[in-house]
Amino acid sequence: MEAKNTQTFRSLSDNVGQFSLKGKTFLIPEMNRIGSHLIAGTFKGFGINAQIMDTYKGLDLGKEFTSGKECYPCQVTLGDILLFMKKEKERLGDGFDPEKYVYFMPEASGPCRFGMYNKYQRIVLDSFPELKKLKIGSLTTENSYSLEGMIDKGETRNLRKVAFFSVVVADILDRLLWRVRPYEKKPGLADAFIEKAMETMCRAFETYGGKRAFDKILDELEGVIEEGKSIIDPTIPRKPMIGMVGEIYLRTHTASNQDVIRLLEQYGAEVVNASIAEWVNFTTYENKRNAMLALRLNLKQFRLKKVRRYFKQLLSHGIDLFYQQYRQKQIYRRVETLIDLPGDHQVAHLEEVLKEKDLFSFDVGTEACLSIAGIMEYIREGYNGVVNVYPFTCMPSTMTSAVVKPILTRAKVPYLDTPYDGSYQPGREAAIRTFMYQAEQHQKRKGRKEKETYDNKNAH
Ligand code: SF4
Structure with a gap:
């Protein structure tokens, strides 16, 4: 692939946003390994062909197309997508069609540069003539990662709920690994166990996620925890x-x-x-908090139209937060009966x-x-x-x-x-x-x- 020197800003708005995932391969960069794979399993449970890209192997490409001033995660993820596309092009030859993929890169508002990653990466992708048509699917913290426009309207809330569930389960698996590995009976046991556990839970989300059979997923999680516990050598002091x-x-x-x-x-x-759930809860909490501040301000100024709008937002974010914390507590309570993992902060x-x-x-x-x-x-x-x-x-x-x-x-x-x-x-x-x-x-x-x-x- 060769980059063109002339950059175009034309497709910034056209090709970054919320696009339908029907018939596409949804490319997810790997962040925390377990969490990313469980999210992919969740999407698969809803009939979406999600794929986790190999990570970090394209860092040289990421560095080649950044100036060094960007945030490091922006360089790593850029390298991931560029290398993936390069390999797909080599694999498929003339059959390579960038329109068959949607690359996932969310964003956040606020003083941080995270909101700029997908814009910057769009400019880089646009500098490759063959990648102009690769769409960047972006969720934003501003609407608590709403999936509207990406999947069937009737399923957006359900997918969001299961995705959150998968985030909490992934947190638990991570915590299980960190609880078990320092005390494993034999070196390597915990690593081998967690890979197997991740596959089991991915399958659980693929099979039961779309049906929202949360109890079945928790039953699988219980089995995994029981197995994990058996790795601990009780003679090793804390x-x-x-x-x-x-x-x-x-x-x-x-x-x-x-x-x-x-x-x-x-x-x-x-x-x-x-x-990770702490961050998801934080973005919902922030939205609720901002809606409350805006509501108070507009009430003082007697702007009734805006009062109605912010009241609706307050209600919607409040319900989301309540739901997330309820689910999180439900999972942690079930886990508590099996092993002493640390809880999460409210x-x-x-x-x-x-x-x-x-x-x-x-x-x-x-x-x-x-x-x-x-x-x-x-x-x-x-x-x-x-x-x-x-x-x-x-x-x-x-x-x-x-x-x-x-x-x-x-x-x-x-x-x-x-x-x-x-x-x-x-x-x-x-x-x-x-x-x-x-x-x-x-x-x-x-x-x-x-x-x-x-x-x-x-x-x-
Ligand atoms: S938190 Fe903000 S400044 Fe830090 S790496 Fe992420 S985007 Fe960049």
């Missing part, structure tokens, strides 16, 4: 708990973050990463945490809201260390780092920033080793304190 926050793509895309969770585990950690509670400590405001938006409040919760829950994972130059994560560092220093909780841009930093492993030493010391200190408190109580 390890230092490390909480992870950061930019959603980097902290979940193991190739981009050079498998930082595994590296932390190698040096003795048990890690809990912030969940977004309203996280906003309260920020307000109470006067640390940051949801008015600013971005993932910094979740990361800063999430770190406060890790401290409260007694974690032994916190890691912030993000793309080099990422604005919300840099804000997070600036806000939390002094707090963590005062709280004497070890903290580590790990920015990534595709290069290998020679000092990274040493930094993680030192961080884990500090986390171990923190765990021992905490253990001593708890013992003292227990002894004192029993002495009286």
Whole structure:
């Protein structure tokens, strides 16, 4: 494929948006591995031919067609789609037709650059004459990732519900892996198990998702958890708990973050990463919050037409949020009876945490809201260390780092920033080793304190 020098902005609006997926191959970039595959399984359950593209192998292409100033996830995903298209063209020859695919690249509003990825990638795709007709299917946080226009109208809400369900189940599988792997009876057991578990759950979503048979999916999940539990060697004592926050793509895309969770585990950690459902709930919560603010403002100014509009929006986002949290709780409650996995944070509670400590405001938006409040919760829950994972130059994560560092220093909780841009930093492993030493010391200190408190109580 050869790029043309003259860029055209013509197809920006034509070829980025919500397009029907009927008869198309829906190309999904891999972010967190399990989550992406379960989403694909969900779409398949609704009769859509969804496919996860190989990831990270096209990074050279991604870098070739970016200037270096773009966010790192934009480079990685651009490389994924360019390499995929290149291979399809080689495979199909004259039969290659870009109109048969829709490439999935969502967007978000707000001060972050995520909203620009699909626009920038459109310009790059347009510079290849044969890729001008490849459509970018975009969902936006502004309408809580509504799927309108992409599938049959009667199915949009159902698909959205099952997709959310798959996000929570994927979070559970990730948490199961991080709970089990540091204590596995034999090296490699957990990795082999989780691949099999992912396939089982993909099949469950393909088979039962379209029928919205949530109980059947949960039955499968229970079986998976029971199997996962059997991998744990009960003689291995609990390890230092490390909480992870950061930019959603980097902290979940193991190739981009050079498998930082595994590296932390190698040096003795048990890690809990912030969940994906938390982000989905956050976008719905933000929409509800914005509708409420707009409603109040228009009420004051007595603009009745707008009052009606924002009231409707408030109601709709409120119902979505209620539904999501209800489903999430339902799944976590069922899992709790089987294994001690950490629960998820409620977004309203996280906003309260920020307000109470006067640390940051949801008015600013971005993932910094979740990361800063999430770190406060890790401290409260007694974690032994916190890691912030993000793309080099990422604005919300840099804000997070600036806000939390002094707090963590005062709280004497070890903290580590790990920015990534595709290069290998020679000092990274040493930094993680030192961080884990500090986390171990923190765990021992905490253990001593708890013992003292227990002894004192029993002495009286
Ligand atoms: S969160 Fe960071 S990496 Fe993601 S778009 Fe915003 S600035 Fe870029």
